[in-house]
Amino acid sequence: MPKLSQLMIRTALLWLGVGFSVGGLVLLAKDVPFWPALWTWRLSHVYMLLLGWMVQLACGVAFWILPRLDAAGSRGNEQLAWLCYGCLNGGVALASLYGPLAAARWPAGGAIWEISDWRWEIRDCSYQLAVSSWQLAHRQRSRFAGNATGWHADRREESAWLCAEDPSLRSG
Amino acid sequence: MYLQARVFIRTALAYLLAALLLGGLVLVNQGLNFSPYIAAFQPVFYHLLTVGWLTQLIFGVALWMFPVLSKQRPRGDERIGWLAYATLNGGLLLRVVFEPLHAWGFTSVGALVLSALLQVVAGWAFVFAIWPRVKGKAEYKNREPRTKNRNDER
Numbered sequence: 001m002p003k004l005s006q007l008m009i010r011t012a013l014l015w016l017g018v019g020f021s022v023g024g025l026v027l028l029a030k031d032v033p034f035w036p037a038l039w040t041w042r043l044s045h046v047y048m049l050l051l052g053w054m055v056q057l058a059c060g061v062a063f064w065i066l067p068r069l070d071a072a073g074s075r076g077n078e079q080l081a082w083l084c085y086g087c088l089n090g091g092v093a094l095a096s097l098y099g100p101l102a103a104a105r106w107p108a109g110g111a112i113w114e115i116s117d118w119r120w121e122i123r124d125c126s127y128q129l130a131v132s133s134w135q136l137a138h139r140q141r142s143r144f145a146g147n148a149t150g151w152h153a154d155r156r157e158e159s160a161w162l163c164a165e166d167p168s169l170r171s172g
Numbered sequence: 173m174y175l176q177a178r179v180f181i182r183t184a185l186a187y188l189l190a191a192l193l194l195g196g197l198v199l200v201n202q203g204l205n206f207s208p209y210i211a212a213f214q215p216v217f218y219h220l221l222t223v224g225w226l227t228q229l230i231f232g233v234a235l236w237m238f239p240v241l242s243k244q245r246p247r248g249d250e251r252i253g254w255l256a257y258a259t260l261n262g263g264l265l266l267r268v269v270f271e272p273l274h275a276w277g278f279t280s281v282g283a284l285v286l287s288a289l290l291q292v293v294a295g296w297a298f299v300f301a302i303w304p305r306v307k308g309k310a311e312y313k314n315r316e317p318r319t320k321n322r323n324d325e326r
């Protein structure tokens with residue numbers, strides 16, 4: 001598994017853990033309402049889980065297993081895929097903080113953080129960049145048909161290796 | 173496909189069916205308004221789809237196809253995977269029953285607290301189960317010389 005896929009999948013796993021924990025707190029607060037502002041974290045948990053967890057996991061796995069471009073195993077333009085990693089996570093972090101920060105108040109009632117619309121625009125631009133860089137990076141790989149190198153060949157090699165000593169694994 | 177992956181994926185398919193039936197009901201009710209109670213199922217519908225179906229399917233497929241850990245224990249400690257399975261489904265089922273009841277004004281006697289805790293444990297258990305299997309070069313590549321044509325091994 002290439003470095004970038006490892007990083008994307010691990011970051012996705014962290015968003016899974018954090019997103020489930022935030023969702024868990026919001027659910028728990030339905031029974032034991034201990035902090036009203038927790039409700040503003042509801043949308044944060046949606047961004048963390050839909051984009052940070054699911055979309056990012058799909059990207060990490062795709063970068064790993066989609067057919068390679070040539071016999072040397074090239075994965076296309078990796079810089080663009082790294083750009084996607086940065087933008088996707090920047091966007092998820094900004095989107096997750098937006099709700100809670102916009103709702104935060106000093107005891108006297110004033111807003112702690114004056115949030116204007118341009119912050120939304122950074123988040124949106126960030127998502128746009130993530131999507132475009134991803135598409136550019138993967139345009140060719142999703143069309144390429146051969147799989148003599150890459151994930152499929154690796155799995156064949158791996159199962160041959162596992163089955164060599166334990167034939168009972170062969171059917172699985 | 174080994175047993176644990178099959179169990180995750182079959183359960184996920186059952187949730188897909190349940191989610192689509194419930195989602196259909198919620199949407200039809202939004203148009204025809206035949207019962208004021210049905211709207212309370214909206215969050216349940218979302219989570220049957222995203223937790224019961226999508227996340228559970230991902231768990232099963234990842235446990236099945238991520239690189240193996242070692243020859244002796246290809247998938248690491250499978251008990252962590254079973255813990256994730258039990259807590260994810262226990263937590264989600266509790267939510268399916270008690271979240272609508274809560275919305276209709278009944279007390280849920282701590283069931284939603286338990287549901288939340290179970291699901292949080294499920295999320296982190298899966299993270300721990302799969303984390304060591306997110307890794308670079310597989311062991312077999314370091315140990316055995318490559319064959320001339322890898323397709324011969326099919």
Ligand code: HEM
Pocket residue numbers: 020023024025026027028042043045046049050053215218219222223227287288291292
């Ligand atoms: C992949 C996993 C998940 C996804 C994609 C997801 C997505 C969503 C979505 C789309 C909403 C609706 C937000 C709205 O109506 O504005 C929501 C609400 C909510 N989620 Fe999740 N969720 C996930 C997992 C969880 C988990 C594991 C928990 C609890 C342990 C949780 C707790 C909640 C709560 C309490 C709400 C508010 C429900 C309400 O509106 O009454 N979520 N989630």
